[in-house]
Amino acid sequence: MSKLARSERIVLNVGGVKYETYRSTLTAYPDTLLGTMFQDRNRILVHANKDNEYFIDRNGHAFRYILEYYRNGEVLWPNENFSENDTSQTYISRWELLREYDYFQIPFEIPNTLPTSQMLAKRLDGFMNALLECSFDIKFAFRTYMNIKFYDYSISDEENRPTMFVVNPYIDGAYKKLKPFESCGYTLSIFFKEEISAFMTASLSKLSCDIRKVKSPDCVVIRMYIRDNIDCEEILKYSVYKKLL
Structure with a gap:
């Protein structure tokens, strides 16, 4: 490979997410899909x-895990090496990553260890932070409350379990933040009911959080209420409307 090719930077647009690397980083592993593609x-x-x-x-x-392999030669798995950087919007399951390793022809061994308590704690923290961020979505939607329902994931009857979770009133930002927790929101809310409520109220003094279990269908309802009314006159003081008068 020429010196120019080794220093050539390329941009990979993977499903709409862009990554930048060197051609030589990929070709260092010629037996993989990208290593073959970018050979001279x-x-x-x-x-x-x-x-x-x-593209x-x-x-x-x-793909961040895929690129990490090309950069460092290590096969990493979710909740082991990247968990401290994971956000609720980008959580990747092992099954999803396994398919990507296989597609890009990267050799791997499936880890045979279960998540540790430290990993589970970070999952809980991610859930609580997602709920807290939803309080800002409530305010930006000019609302003062939100009801979130997480249904028991073990219920197989679709008639009794219409969906995994419901946000009412529907606020797109809040829904997207909670989507990664649809499979564990029910159990997290049951196991850590008091801790979640305490975290929410301690984080925002004007926020109240009530968590209750409901039967038929079996679900958990998280009611968030902001004790801060919408002050229209105060808002108009900072609006472009005021400048026109």
């Missing part, structure tokens, strides 16, 4: 788009 001999076959990006229609959030 294949330049005539692989072309960048008009934005000088190479790959795969899981964009999971």
